[in-house]
Amino acid sequence: MGLLSFIKGAGEKLFGASEAQAATADDLKKEVEKHGFNAEGLDIQVDGDKVTVKGNATSTEEAEKIALALGNTLGVAAVENELKVDSPAADAAFYTVVKGDTLWKIAEHHYGAGKGGKYEVIFDANKPLLSHPDKIYPGQVLRIPPLD
Structure with a gap:
């Protein structure tokens, strides 16, 4: 899927997040679950303001939405979306x-x-x-x- 860019000063404020630092991987997993996505099996890594997500998604749409749920949070400037998709479709x-x-x-x-x-x-x-x-x-x- 690739790298998506975000404005790190905009988005949902999660516990522990600031404009300089994204929230923890556990808190980001909770954010994914809050939106109704299955976070079980997701590997979320945080490196400053960059988040990398790996694992499986049922569709391209779901993979994109998971990346948006992670990226539209305070402190995230980029999401490296490395999710594997069961049913690939054209990227949005x-x-x-x-x-x-x-x-x-x-x-x-x-x-x-x-x-x-x-x-x-x-x-x-x-x-x-x-x-x-x-x-x-x-x-x-x-x-x-x-x-x-």
Whole structure:
């Protein structure tokens, strides 16, 4: 999957995390589980502001979401996603939210003018990391799947 970049000063604040240092591997595992993913068998390693995750995922989508759950936490600047996938699919694009963004605006940017209504595709692609289409924040990284 590769290396994903994040803004380490943005994201969920976990116990023990700071802008200079990511949370512990155990706390990051809890974050993955909080979003409903199985963290059993995941090998999460923390080196300063870089997190490496190894193990297995059922799909490319799940592997990407696990990486986002780890990266969208305070103190993480990069996630090296080395998860092996049982059912590979095309990788999604990733987008870092900036001030003033909405999912509609992001959909128009990625899918083309007049396609803002496809924001639901982006919202669905980021569940359960997103609980509502209006609850995005600057610095957050989102999955942007290709349109069918």
